[in-house]
Amino acid sequence: MWATPDKQRGIRVSKEELLCKNSCGYYGNPAWQGFCSKCWRERARANGAHGQDARPSDDGTPLTFSKFEEKKNTEKSRRINTMRRLFWGSPSPQKQQESPEGFGAALKAYQSLEPGDFTGFLKLLRSPASKCLQSRCTTFLNTMEAYHELPVQKQSDYVQDFYQSFAKYFKGSSDSQVTQIMEHLEKLIMTRLYKWVFCHDSCDDEHRDLTLQRRIRSLNWVTPQMLGVPFPDKETAVTGDPFLPAITAIIEMDAKRAPQDKLICVTKCSQHVFEALSTSNTEPANADDFLSGLIYVVLKANPPRLHSNMQYVIRFGLPHSLMAGESGYYFTNLSCAIAFIEKLDGPALNLSAEEFEAYMQRQHLPRSASTREQLCCDTQNLLEELKGRQEKLDRGVDVLYAELHKWVQAVNSQLDEALTKFAVVEKEIMAQVELADFESSSPHNVCPKEEDQVVLVDQEHGPKDTHC
Structure with missing residues (x-):
């Protein structure tokens, strides 16, 4: 399936290799051995039924153990039949004919739902007209939780069968x-069954x-050049890793609960890969470039x-x-990318x-890795120099x-001394001012005026009136 990457196009996979091996026209998947989900389920169920019919009657086990196995299988079949009756009820045709008048209006309301209006x-679903659908969903969920083991x-299989039975109610819609x-x-x-079925113990x-x-983690030394991924040169004005948004999107997939939400993360990741390829390559990105870029994203993200x-x-x-x-x-x-990583040589x-073994044992590093190490070393030296300059500046x-x-x-100190001197000078000035005021108020220093009349005291003749 995989071709050796060249310098221009990297990993190559044809469109026919992505399609179902049964030639039904749908996409296959390595997890289904190249079949699509429909063909894989039909094939698995057929093989399961054949395996039950072809089981030998005498397998050499003790009689008591055979009876125990028969009783166990009977009990298991009874539980499965009970679950089927709980999920889908009795196969009576009257159930299909029961259709309240309000249910037709409810179907029209379902058809008018906006995309994404959960x-x-x-x-x-909670409306009275959808009571039968709500009852089916509630019964199915409660039973699945009860039989989560x-x-x-x-x-x-039960979930997929429930999807099909529920879709029959809307067979008249587009x-x-x-x-x-x-x-x-x-x-x-x-969303309700996630905690019961995700990463199941079985x-x-x-x-x-x-x-x-x-x-x-052991392949973190693989470079974009090895995978044939178009990557921006040093002269290209691109800051950081252009595949970083794709890496973030694929990591976010684990935080989602609904399968469609996880698929949305895969879609966003793939779209970001195409955007990164468009900025890194002068030519339009093709399917080979996309798969190489997706492999690089998975290796860098390790979701x-x-x-x-x-x-x-x-x-x-x-x-x-x-x-x-x-x-x-x-x-x-994405499935092909994971399969490629698992078989990478x-x-x-x-x-x-x-060379591959030397890289895996960390005995050699790619040229780009050596360049990154040199860049890290130079950056470390620059940081040490900046640290020394900072310490010198602090000192x-x-x-x-x-x-x-x-x-x-x-x-x-000078201000205190000046204030002290100023206080002394101020005292001297105040003393002089007081002395001057005193002298100015003394009788000997009174300046007589003609229009003012004062009484002068004569030591010999006594007081008398006079005009100065």
């Missing part, structure tokens, strides 16, 4: 309207997550629980979201087996602060 869908593949309604239903059902998803995470998230979407997502359309194409490419990167500031403190003390 709140409006919940309001319609069933194998995850069996739970997946395909786009039914798709929109079913997306709302999927979000309602799987499967090895957690082990596969750890294995894939270690594998991606948490990637395998579990992919399997969750495969098991409980709506089939039309994975089999066709933009989301199906992007999800298939030297020839896929234009390396010999010895200068301390000296300046000490000198400023001494200057302030000197100024304060």
Whole structure:
């Protein structure tokens, strides 16, 4: 499936390799051995039924153990039949004929829902006209939670069957309207069942997550040039990694609960990859560039629980979201990228087996990695130099602060001395002023005026009136 990358186009995969091996026209998936979800389920169910019919009657086990197995299988079948009756009720045709007059108006209301109006869908589902649909959903959810210990593949089959039975209520609507309604239903059902079915104990998803995470971590030395990813040159005015938005989008997938929300993250990631390729390459990005860029994003991001998230979407997502359309194409490419990473070897990167092993053992580093190390070393030296300059500046500031403190003390001392001298001078001036006032008020210093009449005291003749 994989071709050796060249300098221009990197990893190559034809469109036919992305389609279902059954030639049904839908997208296949490595997780389904190249089949689409529909063909894979039909094939799995057929093999399961054949395996039950072909089971030998005498397998050499003791009679008591055979009876125990028979009793166990009978009990399991009884529980499954009970679940089916709880999920879909009796197959009586009268159930299909029961259609209240208000339900027709409710169907029109469902058809008028705006895209993404999940709140409006919940309001319609709670309306009296949708009581039968609400009852089906409630019964299904309660029963799935009660039987959450069933194998995850069996739970997946029940959820997919419930999707089909629920869609029959809207068979008179257009395909786009039914798709929109079913997306709302999927979000309602799987948001509630997420904690019960995600990374289920009956499967090895957690082990596969750890294995894939270690594998991606061991390949963190792979460069865009090795994958043939168009990357901006040093002369290109691009700040930072142009694939950073794509890395952020694929990491956010683990925080979502509904399969369609996880698919939206995959779609956003893929769109950001195309945007990064358009800024890094003068030519339009093609499918080969996109797959190479997506592989690089996965290696750089190392998304948490990637395998579990992919399997969750495969098991409980709506089939039309994975089999066709933009989301199906992007999800298939992501599955191919994961399969490529799991089988990555030297020839896929234009390396010999010895070179690949040396890189895996960290004995050699790619040229770009050496350049990054040199850049890191230069940056570290620059930081050390800046640190020394900063310490020198801090010492200068301390000296300046000490000198400023001494200057302030000197100024304060001079000011106190000046104030003291000023007080002495002020006292002297006040004394002189008082003396001058006293002298000016003395009789000998009175300046007589002709128009003023005063009484002069004569020591010999006594007081007498006179005019000065």
